[in-house]
Amino acid sequence: MYCETDDELLELVERARKYTEKGKVASYIPALERANQNDLSIALYYDDGRCVRAGDVEKKFTLQSVSKVLTLALAIMDRGEEEVFSRVGMEPTGDPFNSIAKLETQIPAKPLNPMINAGALVVTNMIAGDSVHQKLGRLLSLIHDMTNNTDIDIEHEVAQSEYDTANLNRSLCFFMKQHGIIQGDVEELIDLYTKQCAIQVTCYDLARIGVVLANKGLDPQSNRRILPERIATIVKTFMVTCGMYNASGEFAIQVGVPSKSGVSGAILALVPPSIGVGVYGPALNEKGNSIGGVKLLEMLSQRYDLSIF
Numbered sequence: 001m002y003c004e005t006d007d008e009l010l011e012l013v014e015r016a017r018k019y020t021e022k023g024k025v026a027s028y029i030p031a032l033e034r035a036n037q038n039d040l041s042i043a044l045y046y047d048d049g050r051c052v053r054a055g056d057v058e059k060k061f062t063l064q065s066v067s068k069v070l071t072l073a074l075a076i077m078d079r080g081e082e083e084v085f086s087r088v089g090m091e092p093t094g095d096p097f098n099s100i101a102k103l104e105t106q107i108p109a110k111p112l113n114p115m116i117n118a119g120a121l122v123v124t125n126m127i128a129g130d131s132v133h134q135k136l137g138r139l140l141s142l143i144h145d146m147t148n149n150t151d152i153d154i155e156h157e158v159a160q161s162e163y164d165t166a167n168l169n170r171s172l173c174f175f176m177k178q179h180g181i182i183q184g185d186v187e188e189l190i191d192l193y194t195k196q197c198a199i200q201v202t203c204y205d206l207a208r209i210g211v212v213l214a215n216k217g218l219d220p221q222s223n224r225r226i227l228p229e230r231i232a233t234i235v236k237t238f239m240v241t242c243g244m245y246n247a248s249g250e251f252a253i254q255v256g257v258p259s260k261s262g263v264s265g266a267i268l269a270l271v272p273p274s275i276g277v278g279v280y281g282p283a284l285n286e287k288g289n290s291i292g293g294v295k296l297l298e299m300l301s302q303r304y305d306l307s308i309f
């Protein structure tokens with residue numbers, strides 16, 4: 001059984017919205033702090049083109065860590081699986097997303113997976129292109145194809161705000177550069193990474209990305225192939241094992257669908273083979289996931305029996 005109407009969805013949103021009071025909007029990137037604590041919205045996009053939505057689904061927010069899914073797909077298309085996974089691992093860490101700890105205890109200092117910041121920075125370092133502008137343009141055009149929305153662009157204030165304060169990410173880069181895992185100029189990499197994180201979307205765009213992944217890399221409406229099936233499978237698997245940071249295990253039990261969160265309060269989720277889901281709720285829980293968004297997905301999964309397990 002699927003959720004058929006906006007009203008069914010709205011009832012769940014209103015129940016989940018109560019939890020937003022208990023969360024906290026991210027402030028370590030100063031520009032994110034302006035978000036409205038009680039916002040909560042969701043869009044479901046079905047492979048037949050139907051869309052069910054509730055809350056302010058046209059509200060824009062930045063991808064933050066959700067972008068890691070898309071840069072991983074692009075880097076594998078550019079470099080191939082073998083090269084990408086020679087520089088970044090495939091295992092969950094159980095640590096917070098920005099942790100530096102395991103880089104020092106792992107030999108070589110290869111990040112454990114592409115969904116933590118260290119791993120995502122290595123992945124972004126592998127995107128093909130002659131300049132930050134060109135690499136970003138290639139990422140944006142993948143996103144334009146997946147969303148069918150060519151208006152998507154960067155929110156420069158958020159990008160600048162993160163760039164000015166990204167000293168922990170700089171540390172990760174310098175550490176990995178010392179160990180030969182990252183190549184080239186660190187400032188340029190931070191510039192590209194902060195811009196990828198600041199790509200601005202709506203819940204509707206996220207849901208459209210989700211349905212392409214759910215549909216094994218094919219645009220469900222035009223049937224055009226956007227991603228090779230193998231790459232769609234790889235990124236969906238990482239979403240299950242590492243997509244919700246160090247809450248991925250609990251989330252797999254409570255919700256049970258591939259999902260990726262970001263500190264803006266974004267969650268990209270999908271139900272194979274036919275539903276894409278986009279959620280936005282900027283109040284975060286202690287692990288950095290949208291508190292209302294996770295509750296909402298729990299309720300949705302339970303009511304419509306969506307777990308893939």
Ligand SMILES: NC(=O)CC[C@H](N)C(=O)O
Pocket residue numbers: 063064065066097098117162169197261262263264288
């Ligand atoms: N968890 C996140 O969404 C992290 C992304 C953020 N831009 C950072 O690197 O800190």
